Amino acid sequence: MRIAIAHNNNDETLQVVARLKSLLATKSDVVFDAKYPDVVITVGGDGTLINAFHRYESQISSIRFIGIHTGHLGFYTDWRSVDVDKMVDALFLREPESAKYPLLEVELVTEAGDTKHYLALNESAVKRISHTLEANIYIDDQLFENFRGDGLCISTPTGSTGYNKSLGGAVIHPQLKALQMAEIASINNRVFRTLSSPIVIAPEQWITIVPKADHFVMTIDGSQINVRNAKKINYRISNKVIRFDRFGHTYFWTRVQNAFIGDKDDDF
Structure with missing residues (x-):
């Protein structure tokens, strides 16, 4: 061994x-x-x-x-x-x-057509530090909402007890292969409107964020990545799992x- x-x-x-x-x-x-x-x-x-x-x-x-x-x-x-x-x-x-827990697969696609892949155990967040983040949110390539606010957090079931929970998200048992998206200080008024509630999607579905800013911050399990000229970010349950004895x-x-x-x- x-x-x-x-x-x-x-x-x-x-x-x-x-x-x-x-x-x-x-x-x-x-x-x-x-x-x-x-x-x-x-x-x-x-x-x-x-x-x-x-x-x-x-x-x-x-x-x-x-x-x-x-x-x-x-x-x-x-x-x-x-x-x-x-x-x-x-x-x-x-x-x-082994106990097997799902992981989050993150695919970042740039305007130039380059693709970068990341794995997250807990969550990935998209934020703007000093300005409002505006982005179109798609579920299975179908437009769901136009988001305005501080950012968005997409978490795994094991990550649901972390940042996601502090945002008012649900705690999800890790045997459920589901993704959860929680809003970070969304703007909701007569002009701008989001669901204003965390959502949980099925294992075969995916979430796509199309940002309307050329510069923002993406985190992977808390590690910060400065992103420029991103076309979209795809989130889905990975085919890989983490195993614990x-x-x-x-x-x-x-x-x-x-x-x-x-x-x-x-x-x-």
Whole structure:
């Protein structure tokens, strides 16, 4: 088994990484391989895992991820730092079984006809910093609305608990292969009108944004890309998925409850 460890540099994290490496070194069939791993173990938070995802996205079909959190509970980091021994034991006591989550495919087409492709685990947003964004929104190549506002956010089901939720979007279970689009401060008055509500589209459908500005910002999982002279941006569910080792993988609604509601006994 080829294993890579990705981590941040917090003191607690470095202690966990040292313990993890020591435990894995005792396993005869483990090879530390940061270039072509079978399993990527991340130690830190969700940001650490997202960074690891983008580092290995070209190999995403052959990699399984395991997340160890060294802070508050995240949505991708199920194991606690004190459970590293249990995690290593579980990794070698059973056949691998994966939980698969959908990814967002982003296709940026320029006025010159050039095409760039991106993958997102959480979301992609389109914004203008100091001016209003105006864009035509298409669903399956059919005009849906003309948008005016700060921007738009298109998220995966796993990303629905992030930026999308802060915009009033719905939390979607990751087994649903659906895309969600949420508006960012849309302008709605007698002249300009949008749906003014998040929308969720089916797996075989796609969303196209045709901006009416020659310069805007596009983000992929929070990483900013300055875009000029874009003709359109297509968003759809990717044929690729991200896989997490199912052992120890926390029930999704438990993660939602822990992250946003907390212990139900806290109020008593």
